[in-house]
Every structure is written in C-alpha cells, then in structure tokens.
Amino acid sequence: MPNYVSPGVFVIEKDISQYAPTVNSSVVGVVGFASKGPVNKATLITSPQQLIDTFGEPREALAGQGLEGSLEILEQTNSLYYVRASNSDAANASSTIAFGGCPAVQVCAMEFGTTAPIFIHAQVTNNVGTSKYLSTKIFSIPANTSTGSTRSQGKALQKVIGGSLDSDKIGVYFDAGTSNTAYIVGAFAGSGSTLSLSAYSQPNGTTLVGDALTNGSYILTGVHGCFNQLDASGYTSGASFGSGIAYGTTINSTDVASSLTYQIQSLHPGDGYNAGTKANGNTSGNSIEISSLGGPYSKVTVNENGVTKETFKVSLVLNKDFVEDKINTSFTTDLTSDTIQGSLFFSGADAASPVALSSFIDNVSGLGHSRIGIQGFHGGATSVQHVAPRFAKMLEGSHNMTGGDNAISSTAAGKDTDLIGDATVTPKTGMQALDDEVLNISLAIVPGITSQNTQNALITLAESTQAFLAIISPPYGVGTPQNAIDWTNGQSDTRTASVASNYAAIYWPWVQTFSVHDGKDRWYDPAIFGVRQMVHTDSVSEPWFAPAGFVRGRLTKPSDVEVKLNQGDRDSMYSGGNILNPIVNFVRQGITIFGQRTAQRNPTALDRINVRRLLIQIRKVILAATRQFVFEPNDEFTWNQIEGILNPFLDDIKRRRGIVEFRVVCDATTNTPARVDRNELWCKVLIKPTKTAEIIIFEVNLTNQSAQLGGE
Numbered sequence: 001m002p003n004y005v006s007p008g009v010f011v012i013e014k015d016i017s018q019y020a021p022t023v024n025s026s027v028v029g030v031v032g033f034a035s036k037g038p039v040n041k042a043t044l045i046t047s048p049q050q051l052i053d054t055f056g057e058p059r060e061a062l063a064g065q066g067l068e069g070s071l072e073i074l075e076q077t078n079s080l081y082y083v084r085a086s087n088s089d090a091a092n093a094s095s096t097i098a099f100g101g102c103p104a105v106q107v108c109a110m111e112f113g114t115t116a117p118i119f120i121h122a123q124v125t126n127n128v129g130t131s132k133y134l135s136t137k138i139f140s141i142p143a144n145t146s147t148g149s150t151r152s153q154g155k156a157l158q159k160v161i162g163g164s165l166d167s168d169k170i171g172v173y174f175d176a177g178t179s180n181t182a183y184i185v186g187a188f189a190g191s192g193s194t195l196s197l198s199a200y201s202q203p204n205g206t207t208l209v210g211d212a213l214t215n216g217s218y219i220l221t222g223v224h225g226c227f228n229q230l231d232a233s234g235y236t237s238g239a240s241f242g243s244g245i246a247y248g249t250t251i252n253s254t255d256v257a258s259s260l261t262y263q264i265q266s267l268h269p270g271d272g273y274n275a276g277t278k279a280n281g282n283t284s285g286n287s288i289e290i291s292s293l294g295g296p297y298s299k300v301t302v303n304e305n306g307v308t309k310e311t312f313k314v315s316l317v318l319n320k321d322f323v324e325d326k327i328n329t330s331f332t333t334d335l336t337s338d339t340i341q342g343s344l345f346f347s348g349a350d351a352a353s354p355v356a357l358s359s360f361i362d363n364v365s366g367l368g369h370s371r372i373g374i375q376g377f378h379g380g381a382t383s384v385q386h387v388a389p390r391f392a393k394m395l396e397g398s399h400n401m402t403g404g405d406n407a408i409s410s411t412a413a414g415k416d417t418d419l420i421g422d423a424t425v426t427p428k429t430g431m432q433a434l435d436d437e438v439l440n441i442s443l444a445i446v447p448g449i450t451s452q453n454t455q456n457a458l459i460t461l462a463e464s465t466q467a468f469l470a471i472i473s474p475p476y477g478v479g480t481p482q483n484a485i486d487w488t489n490g491q492s493d494t495r496t497a498s499v500a501s502n503y504a505a506i507y508w509p510w511v512q513t514f515s516v517h518d519g520k521d522r523w524y525d526p527a528i529f530g531v532r533q534m535v536h537t538d539s540v541s542e543p544w545f546a547p548a549g550f551v552r553g554r555l556t557k558p559s560d561v562e563v564k565l566n567q568g569d570r571d572s573m574y575s576g577g578n579i580l581n582p583i584v585n586f587v588r589q590g591i592t593i594f595g596q597r598t599a600q601r602n603p604t605a606l607d608r609i610n611v612r613r614l615l616i617q618i619r620k621v622i623l624a625a626t627r628q629f630v631f632e633p634n635d636e637f638t639w640n641q642i643e644g645i646l647n648p649f650l651d652d653i654k655r656r657r658g659i660v661e662f663r664v665v666c667d668a669t670t671n672t673p674a675r676v677d678r679n680e681l682w683c684k685v686l687i688k689p690t691k692t693a694e695i696i697i698f699e700v701n702l703t704n705q706s707a708q709l710g711g712e
Helices: 048-055 066-073 152-164 412-420 430-434 452-465 481-488 526-540 567-574 609-629 636-655 673-677
Strands: 028-032 042-045 080-084 094-101 104-107 118-125 131-134 139-141 170-174 182-186 194-200 227-229 249-252 260-266 286-292 298-304 307-314 340-346 392-394 397-400 443-445 469-472 504-508 511-515 520-524 580-586 590-593 659-665 684-689
Touching (some): 028 066, 028 430, 042 048, 048 066, 066 080, 066 526, 080 430, 094 397, 182 194, 298 392, 412 452, 430 452, 443 452, 443 526, 452 469, 469 526, 469 609, 481 567, 481 580, 504 526, 526 580, 526 590, 567 580, 609 636, 609 684, 636 684
Parallel strands (some): 028 443, 443 469, 469 504, 504 580
Antiparallel strands (some): 042 080, 094 260, 094 392, 104 227, 118 131, 118 139, 118 194, 170 182, 260 340, 286 298, 511 520, 580 590, 659 684
C-alpha cells in the first residue's frame, strides 16, 4: 500500500472480481495416420473441410480410421486436435524447376548527334517457340542532340519502355551506377525463347537500312555498334550487328542456367501430395505451374486436386520478390506457403544445404561496359568478359509433385511405436503430443487401431494427465458378445491384459456407415460414435449427462451393427464386473448406444462416464481458477477467496443437475499449522454427483374394490 503524507483525495483500484472460468468439455484429441499434413503435431481442426484440406481424404489404404473418425466427430464439435503419426522414413513429394537465360540485347553508345528518334518494334516467343507477343505499339529512343560520346539513349529507353510497351513480354534493365547503357530483355527463358527487334525511322514503320534512313536523313555519322546480343552460352559475344541498329535480329537463348534449379518439396511428407488421377477421373495431389511475367518475374502456381490453391510472384533479384523469401525454404520456420517449400541449388550440390547463388540472384547490377564485354567504340577490338549469366528465370511449364511417401510401418509393432510416440523428445511425438494442458483435450481416441499396446498407452496417458477420457473398442470380427467380453478381460489372442480404468470406456459392436469418399459401406470403429455422442451430449445438455439412451445416444448415420444384441447379451456385457457399452439396433428406435460404463471394475460412482466427465470438468476449472493463489499469503483471507470462487461454480453445476449436494472447506481445519509450515494450502471439495436412472422399475399393485388408494 502506498503511504500518503499530504492532504488530498486518492482513488485505489483493486480487482476482487475473481470467478471460475469456462472450460470447453468437447475438445477431442485424435491420433491416426494421414497422407499429408503436419507430422507429430497436435493440429487444431475446426471443420470437416479443414481436416481434408490439411490431412487429405480418408481411404482404406491408410491404417486405422483416424480421418474417418475425425470427420464424424467434427459434425458435433468444432474443436478437434489431430495428431498425424509417421516414422522417420516418410518422404516429401518433390519437383525440380529448371532455369534458363532470357534473350537480351544491349543498347550501346550512339555517339554523334541525330536528327530524328529511332523507333523499335519487338516480338518474343516462349521456350517452346510459341509466339507470345508481337508489339502493336512502337517505342522510341529520342534523338540525341548532344555532341561527343554519350549514352543517354540507354537511359531514355528505360524511361519510355514501361509506358509504351507491354511490360509482361519485354523488359528493360538499366544500371545507373555503372553506365547509361540498357538491356532489352525478352520475358521468356530457355533454348526456344526468342527476342526479335526491328528498327524504324518513323512510327509508321519506315525501315532503317545501314547507316542511312530511307527518308534521306542520317542517324549516325560513323559505323558504331549500338546493339550486342547474348550468345548461346548466355554471355555477351561482343559482336556488332550491322552498321547501326540491328534490323530484324532474332536472339536465341539456351538453358544457360541449367546448373541452377529450384527444388520444390511438399511442406510435409506423404503421398497425398503426389499428382495423380482418382478412380473417378478427377485430378488428385499437387502440381506446380510456372509462367513468365514481366521483367525478372515468374509466377509459381500451386494446384491442388486440379484447382489453383496458391500463387506467388517470384524472381532471382534480391529485394524484388526473391524466390527464397517469397516461398518458404526447408531451412526456415517463417512459412509463406501452406503447401510447398523450396530452395535454390546447383546441380550436384549437397542437398543438405543451399549453395552460394550470388552469380544468379542479381539481374541488374554490373550491366555496364566494364563488366560485360562489348564492341569497342570506333570499330575498336572486341573485349569480352565472361561473367555469370544474367536474366535467368524459371522455364515455363507444368510439373507434377512425385515421390511422397507416408512411411506407415507394415508391422503392428511399428504402427504402435509411431502412434504411441515419445514423450522424452521436444516436441513430443505420437499421442504424447496430446499431453499439453494448453490443448485442453477432454476426450481422446485412436480409431480403427485395436492393438492393446496402443490402447493401453492411451489409457495410461489419460490416467497420468487426468485430463481426458480414453475411448477404445475390441477389433472388428470378434464374433460374439462372449468373445468381446473375453477381450476386455484379457482372455483373447489380441489382448492378454484386461482393461480396468475409470479413465477409459469401451464400446461394441462395430457399426456400418456409408463413406462418401469412396462410395462404400464400411465398418467403423464404435469408439468413434462413443466420442461423437459425448460431444453431442455437451451440445444439447451437459457433460455430466449420460451420452446414451434414446435421448442422447441414438446414432442416425450408421445403417447396421456387426452383431445383433438381445437383452441377455446386454446383461452379460454390462453386469457382473463386465464393462462393455453395447450399441443396439432396436427395431423401432434405431441404432442406439445403450450403456455408459467406464472401464472401472469396482462399484463406485466413477464406474459411470457421466461422473468421470463431471470430475474431469471440475478438476480443470479448479486448476484454472485457483492458479492465481500460488505465492499468496496462506491465511484466512486467501482461504475465503478460494471458497468465494468455488462455491458459485459448484452451485451452478448443481442447478444444472450435475451435483446433488456439495461443500467447499478451506479453513483452519484443512490448513493445519503443520501444513502451513510446509507452505501448503489445502482445500476440501465434497461432492454428491447426480446418478443416472439406468434401471427404471414400475411396481404395479392390484387391490380389491374396497381398498382406499388415497386422495378424496
């Protein structure tokens, strides 16, 4: 508290409005396999379409039913975390994009004064020889009225070309720091690309012939090279074209940058990125389309399932949409694409690290006379300096992504290893990724996987975290209710240890459901629908209501059950220490979950799902609401504050039919001097949970006519 030593009026603000926060009880964790998407990361999914976009469509070739189960559950909740399991052999799909040089002409000196502007007409083709542009506009180099040696035409050319010519087909580069010389460059790279230039004395196309204009005027008073081409190797040849401006000269470019490639990989491993064709003829997977833009730019289009998903404008020019800045590389976490990553490489370079690319990444600097050898003035000797090729761009074309692999182990033990994961590494892998209180997982499932190793690991994780309920089921095809019971008791070929935990629940039999992704009726893990009805219960009532019966347990999507259960079957599965929750196909009411037992064998309140879910919810809220009291004074004031938060919270649950009676004790009786000396604060919460009416009995009594039945 501050000390006040002089008169005045002061206002002190203290926040004593603590209350118990709301905790979502419908957050589901699903562990399974997929053909694409992040690996060993709990990824938040909020809609069925997002699941498919991120992890691909379900298919029978994938082990388990992680994607199928997630799609069913997402119909009832918008909070699901999917963990895609995979091993280290998983491979990314990839594609290699080649580079080529663009045809270019260097505009050199025009030394002496001219009396008229020069008009230039341009045409280009792409790398397969297809004509892409024939200029309908004619751009000009203004007349040079000065005397002596000057290069103002190059600078003037750069100034006028942007407004006079289509910039997506022809570009001009000018290095003001080196000279006034400019390059006219075609927009398309590769051995088949061309750039044709024609010079005229008039806008209407009067052609220049030699040094003389056809109208009798002279533009040059001597024979001097004004244009030079890049030769077949992509270097300046130093040859002069004609006595003046090149007329109708076509400059071809080979793949001068063949040693440079852009190696694209899928952002994550998996065969879902491989381009292909589905059984129905639709396109699947990813392809990359490269198209040329103006100047140094190319457009990279990422197609997914035949539809454009992403587009990027890229170049090899630093600070101008440089390709490795625009599209994330495998060496950065600053992701700019949801689908691909890429890096520039020289052929034969070590793929583990990118090489120096200073020779390729700058299309502009050093274009002047001293760096690129050109014809000497006044007919002097040619001076050629072979520096790295300039104007390198991606070759146009379409490229399929190939080589992706899911790396799902072929053995049950291998699948167990990948699904269970490792809690000792950072980040955690497999189902261990669910062990994160930030995720707030309340229900967890590994659908379609009935290995006892994986199921036991999930139950163990549920017990150690005390944060969620694990839902499992016997394998498909166990045959009879007795075989299913034996399986839960550890007396079968596929399970040798019984299941006994109030952090687990077991459903049986499997249910038949139509899969829209392959147009088939398929048998689905009943655990999927156990979770589905729990989150459905949360949406229509409360988590402490039973997710069973004709009000909240009816399954509307399944069309059949693996085994038809009668009353005797259900009695055996649900009594005598047995813990199977039956799914029954009633003649009139339809397919319904008709049990809500946990896998606890001892008869306590926690042998029911609604009570276990109530306790999970209460525990999470208490932890979130009282964390603020750590390091607070361990005295009566703090004890009262804690009671003031928990009492309204529990009273609210009581009013919502989750608790019959409760009491919170946080005083000197729970906080004895010995506990206070140990810096411990104890609070006792006593709860009578609301029990469900699972067995309803009506006693009907017959009386004689003289009996008094009450009333008037």
